[in-house]
Amino acid sequence: MARGYDAQAQLPAGDSLHEACGVVGIYAPGHSVARQAYFALYALQHRGQESAGIAVSDGATIACHREMGLISSIFDEEILGKLTGYIAVGHTRYSTTGSSAVVNAQPLLERARFGDVTLAHNGNLTNIDALRGELDAATVLQASSDSEVLAKAIVQAPGDDLVARIRFVMGRAEGAYSVVMSTEKALYAFRDPWGVRPLCYGRFPGGGYMFASESCALATVGAEYLRELDPGEVIRVDGDGLHIDKPAQPKPQALCMFEYIYFARPDSLLKGSSIYMARLEMGRQLAREHPADADVVMAVPDSAVPGGMGYSQESGLPYVEGLIKNRYIGRTFISPDQGMRARGVALKFNPIVELLEGKRVVVIDDSIVRGTTTPRIVKLLRDAGAREVHVRITSPPIIHPCYLGVDMATHEELIAANYTVEEIRVKIGADSLGFLSRDGLLKAVARKRGEMCLGCLTGEYPETYNGPPITARETVAAAP
Ligand code: SF4
Numbered sequence: 001m002a003r004g005y006d007a008q009a010q011l012p013a014g015d016s017l018h019e020a021c022g023v024v025g026i027y028a029p030g031h032s033v034a035r036q037a038y039f040a041l042y043a044l045q046h047r048g049q050e051s052a053g054i055a056v057s058d059g060a061t062i063a064c065h066r067e068m069g070l071i072s073s074i075f076d077e078e079i080l081g082k083l084t085g086y087i088a089v090g091h092t093r094y095s096t097t098g099s100s101a102v103v104n105a106q107p108l109l110e111r112a113r114f115g116d117v118t119l120a121h122n123g124n125l126t127n128i129d130a131l132r133g134e135l136d137a138a139t140v141l142q143a144s145s146d147s148e149v150l151a152k153a154i155v156q157a158p159g160d161d162l163v164a165r166i167r168f169v170m171g172r173a174e175g176a177y178s179v180v181m182s183t184e185k186a187l188y189a190f191r192d193p194w195g196v197r198p199l200c201y202g203r204f205p206g207g208g209y210m211f212a213s214e215s216c217a218l219a220t221v222g223a224e225y226l227r228e229l230d231p232g233e234v235i236r237v238d239g240d241g242l243h244i245d246k247p248a249q250p251k252p253q254a255l256c257m258f259e260y261i262y263f264a265r266p267d268s269l270l271k272g273s274s275i276y277m278a279r280l281e282m283g284r285q286l287a288r289e290h291p292a293d294a295d296v297v298m299a300v301p302d303s304a305v306p307g308g309m310g311y312s313q314e315s316g317l318p319y320v321e322g323l324i325k326n327r328y329i330g331r332t333f334i335s336p337d338q339g340m341r342a343r344g345v346a347l348k349f350n351p352i353v354e355l356l357e358g359k360r361v362v363v364i365d366d367s368i369v370r371g372t373t374t375p376r377i378v379k380l381l382r383d384a385g386a387r388e389v390h391v392r393i394t395s396p397p398i399i400h401p402c403y404l405g406v407d408m409a410t411h412e413e414l415i416a417a418n419y420t421v422e423e424i425r426v427k428i429g430a431d432s433l434g435f436l437s438r439d440g441l442l443k444a445v446a447r448k449r450g451e452m453c454l455g456c457l458t459g460e461y462p463e464t465y466n467g468p469p470i471t472a473r474e475t476v477a478a479a480p
Contacts (some may be wrong), residue, residue: 021106022047022120023199024090024217025180026056027187027237028208034083037090040210040217041071042258044361045124046265047213048094050394055118056182058085062116066091066105087182092261093118094407104145107181108251114157115183116161121147122213123197124405131173131390149409152176163234163245166190170247172234176256176404178229180211186238187211193247194254194462195231196404196453198270202226209237214268228271254453254462258406260445261395262303262366273446276306281444282394282436283310290434292390294360298322300377301349307394308364315362322363322381323349341432345376367395371415374428382429391430398437400459408456 022044026033037054052074053066063083065072072090091106107120125131125146132141134150136156141148150173157165162183176196180189189211191199201211202223210223218225229235231254232247256263259270266276283306297317299308302325312319326348361381368374378389397416402408411417415424416435425433438457442449455461 007115019408021094021120021214022092022217023120023122023178023180024088024213025120025182025187025189026088026208027086027182028204028210029086029159030206031086031204031208033086034080034090036210036221037088038071038075038080039221040212040256041092043217043220043265044092044213045071048092049261051092051102052090052092053120054080054083054088054090055081055107055109055182056085056089057087057118057182058380059087059185062109062118062182062184064107064109064118066102066107068102068105074418085091087185087187089118089120089180089182089187101144104143106147108143108148108151110151110155114155117155117181117183119147119151119181121150121178121223122178122199122405123192124403125150125173125177126175126403127173129460131169134172142336143193146175150179151181154181163236163243163273166234167245170234181215187234189229190234191231193227193232193251194284194453195229196254196462197258198228198259198264199253200225200228200269201235209242211235214264216265216268218278219267224267225272251463252448255451256404256406256446257441257445257452257454257457258367258395258402260447261441266303266306278445279303279394280307280310280313282441284314284390285310285314285432285440285444286364287311287314289437289440290392290432291390292317292360292362292432294362294388294390296320296322296355296359297362297364298355299364300366301325302368304326304364304394307366311362311364311392317362320355321352322361322384322386323351323377324347342433345373345380349377349380351380351384353384359385360388360389360390361386362390362392364392364394365367366393366395367398368415368424368428369398370413371424371427374430378429388431389429390411390432391428391434392431393426393435394441396435396441396457397424398456400456402453402456403461404453404458 003228024037024040034056050069055064057434089107107118110117128146153169154165157168159165177192178197200215200224202218203209204223215225234245236243260278264275268275297312298320301303381389399417453462
């Protein structure tokens with residue numbers, strides 16, 4: 001890409017998980033759907049910051065604008081003013097397959113025999129080579145993403161209508177895909193049969209429907225949340241209203257557990273229940289499993305804050321804002337010089353010395369991936385005067401990579417795949433270290449093991465993943 005500088009990846013504080021994308025679909029005659037899609041994508045910006053786009057149909061033609069960069073830098077009044085119509089499809093992207101280039105930005109626009117189609121995809125297909133091999137021999141692929149293969153597979157699939165074509169491809173595609181797409185006259189939304197990535201929908205009080213990766217996008221533009229799409233469900237919206245098509249044989253659900261732990265905004269709902277409350281409960285459960293003899297509790301902002309509050313409530317230790325985050329540093333495209341980079345996490349977080357000096361501190365974070373950030377956080381707190389630093393993590397150790405659309409790390413890079421909890425404690429320089437247990441996590445989110453993907457935590461992936469088997473060496477892990 002003309003990517004410039006990926007601060008999230010290059011800053012030392014970038015030891016985090018990256019989601020694939022956020023998607024939005026709106027069918028609302030009489031509304032300014034491009035503007036609604038813009039603000040909805042703004043609410044989903046945390047899911048991807050590389051590129052974004054909005055396609056709008058006026059019933060006869062589809063106009064699309066997509067570029068590299070953040071929503072705020074891509075769209076202005078003039079561009080939004082040209083996107084007139086009553087059906088919108090929007091996308092904000094973090095690339096996990098396909099290069100980070102504008103040709104891979106979405107929504108994609110396909111010229112099909114039956115008309116134009118635009119598509120926005122969140123997830124990662126795991127059998128892209130097989131799907132690509134089934135495309136017409138004359139197919140020219142412009143992009144390098146799995147999303148383009150998915151779009152072409154759908155428009156080339158047999159079937160009397162688009163729902164039949166989608167169903168045909170659903171029988172062949174493996175992996176994760178939550179999709180919104182439209183023709184000139186209708187909006188479609190569907191989820192892969194395992195429901196790995198989220199997708200919900202709601203309606204506008206005055207009429208019209210909206211689909212989004214997270215309910216926070218619905219709330220932002222005033223749509224009333226109705227529910228999460230079921231795995232394998234296909235919904236079409238047209239002039240006659242909503243048409244729901246359920247899968248004939250539902251598969252076991254495998255919603256990504258990291259939506260609860262990290263990806264989703266805390267003000268979003270998943271299956272109708274609050275992400276914030278789930279994270280609060282993770283913190284409470286963590287306090288029960290790993291108490292600490294300490295003076296204060298704090299969290300690494302922002303995603304670990306509800307967990308920190310929960311730990312504080314359960315333990316009775318006071319919660320303090322020990323670190324203040326510069327919320328915009330991860331959005332810079334200006335490369336820091338060597339000296340600034342050496343400042344490490346200090347570029348991203350400032351400690352409040354007055355709250356930490358002489359204190360025994362419990363610090364809550366949501367995950368340890370490579371283990372590059374946590375030692376810097378521990379050092380920052382010690383340098384600010386903390387007498388002891390006890391690290392508590394609101395997820396179990398990540399011991400396997402993700403093959404379903406989350407940019408995580410390789411086995412070699414994952415610290416918990418290669419070291420025991422005690423070895424990690426020594427490496428990060430903490431006085432103690434505790435991870436939430438798998439059972440504790442499931443209890444906190446009130447979900448059963450069989451309805452979640454826990455692949456990176458257990459090595460047991462949902463049946464949609466048919467990749468290489470996990471080897472014996474890879475399963476030597478430090479799981480509690
Ligand atoms: S392997 Fe982990 S990150 Fe990937 S979908 Fe499953 S739970 Fe989510």
